[in-house]
Amino acid sequence: MRVLLIAALVGLAGTAAATTPAQRSLFLDTLAAAEQGRLDETPAARRQLENYPLHDYLTAADLSHRLRTDASAALDRRIDAFVTAHPDLPPARALRGRWLASLTRRERWDTLLAAVDTDADGTANRCRAVHARIARGGEPATEALELWRVGHSQPDACDPVFAWLEDSGRLSADEILLRARLALLEGHFGLVRYLGRKLPEDRAARTDRWLDVAQNPERLASAGPLDTDVAVYVFKRLALRDLDAATDLYPRLVERLNPDAAQQYEMKRYLALLYAQNHESEALAWFARLDHARMDAHELGWEIRAAIYQQRWPLVIEAIHDLPPELADEEEWRYWQARALAETGDDEAARARYQALARERSYHGYLAADALGLDYSLNERPLAPDTDALARLRAQPALARAEELRALGMDHQAGREWNVLVDRLDGAALGQAARVAHDWGWHIRAITTLAKADYWDDLDIRYPTPFRDAVATAADRAGIDPAYAYAIIRTESLFQPAVRSPAGAIGLMQLMPGTARLVARQNGEPTPSTTALTDPATNARLGTRYLRDMLDRWHGNLALATASYNAGPNRIARWLPAESMDPAIWIANIPYTETRKYVQRAMSHMTVFQQRLTESIVPLAERLDPIRPRYADDDTAGEG
Known part of the structure; x- marks a missing residue:
């Protein structure tokens, strides 16, 4: 089967095997020329490389260099045409990002707005688009305020948008205070200080008080009036520093602040998790005080772990029984359910669960096999060749580009091409791509691609022994x-x-x-x-x-x-x-x-x-x- 697969791969179009060392050397020399703005001086080389897998990298490098010095509309049209024709080519994507930034600097607002996709281009380009609309006389206040109302620093491209909000009187003290609170709750204290300097003295005193107690959470017990969400945030910081002090303060804080049910849950949840992670006996008492309908997988898991640590086996059985089915079916909880049943004397039920789990090739599967004295199940099943899937893989230009970049020692760029490739493949073709990467000795791509294909049993691919x-x-x-x-x-x-x-x-x-x-x-x-x-x-x-x-x-x-x-x-x-x-x-x-x-x-x-x-x-x-x-x-x- 392995021989058949290799034979099927030999004919892959555009493979590195079909490229000569002379072509690679010529490409590297021509790429260097393009990056220095001398591509027009190499017409013969460009003709020789016309069918080379990385030919478009030359054009991207040339246009990227020209963008530094050429502010013409003609160049904009060339770049627009190139990036539109090559939406998945990594250097074209990089060029597009630099071009959008250049259009902003050159105030080519119409071209920018035509090119930006505000749903896919990220925050910086969303800010550029809002900036463009402002420059053209619009008043996109809603979009601008959405960009403002975050608890972290935004890209520099957003600065003109925020300046417009401020100059037009739309950044009220309430807006600034809102963002300062969001920044505090995300732990960005420098941003809180910056925003505090924009506030009137009485409002700035409020942010100063927030910062003082956040940085000195032991002062929470005696702090003056605090917003409840800020107090909950500081309480969690106190719990990290002094868990017992936070526990003692909890009832007094609840009485003083009257937090809502969600806020009380958050404080109790934090205490429960910290006690569990500190391996303290109080953990289970705090988990018992939580509204289990609110608990997520992380919290449910730590409740079970706390019971395991204390070897409260009946409680382990009960907690796992009450898990949502999709969580209860996880190997970790299947093992601990069987272990708890064995510890409480229900050997028959424990054996049945151990036997089912022992068929799995995993840490918990091996523990289950050990409990029964069974040999481990490695379940090796090599990936079979698939001619149709190989054809679909062969049809992707990114495959040839990735292999050629690997041959040139440009693994980082090859990785970008591989990401383009795997995003376009179905499950069967992904499996064949994993085998190709394995044969190249590119083990990280082979392993991760096989996982993306949801195929786990080819141990040759998943557990290679290079070097x-x-x-x-x-x-x-x-x-x-x-x-x-x-x-x-x-x-x-x-x-x-x-x-x-x-x-x-x-x-x-x-x-x-x-x-x-x-x-x-x-x-x-x-x-x-x-x-x-x-x-x-x-x-x-x-x-x-x-x-x-x-x-x-x-x-x-x-x-x-x-x-x-x-x-x-x-x-x-x-x-x-x-x-x-x-x-x-x-x-x-x-x-x-x-x-x-x-x-x-x-x-x-x-x-x-x-x-x-x-x-x-x-x-x-x-x-x-x-x-x-x-x-x-x-x-x-x-x-x-």
């Missing part, structure tokens, strides 16, 4: 299971060597540069540069060494080490229980949703990688050790 020598060598030196290293790599970066997170983490195992430098220094290695961290061997070596440090920190406890890799060891120390605890219970109650899911995913991924690397699996029951409150030889393990 095997580098990972195996690094894992061996660090003394960790290569399957564990791959599980962390997949969870962190989906196998991307050069990816950077918004926080600055780099590469396969998403190392922060500071962490990488520390690990290198501790191991007598040279300080790695940022570029060096994009090298798979370097990154894997330092990443697995840091993972080893986390394992050593927690005496080999996989759950604690994995959680520490994600959230930091000091934070994990604060989450340790007062008494030794079953690891599944502790993992279920990790306060951060990201970290909780991270640990569950990593343990599930490790299972599959073990099978793929060694054709054997160590059950979770043997891998996950009890969570102890502190270790005899580590007096700091339970301290923050």
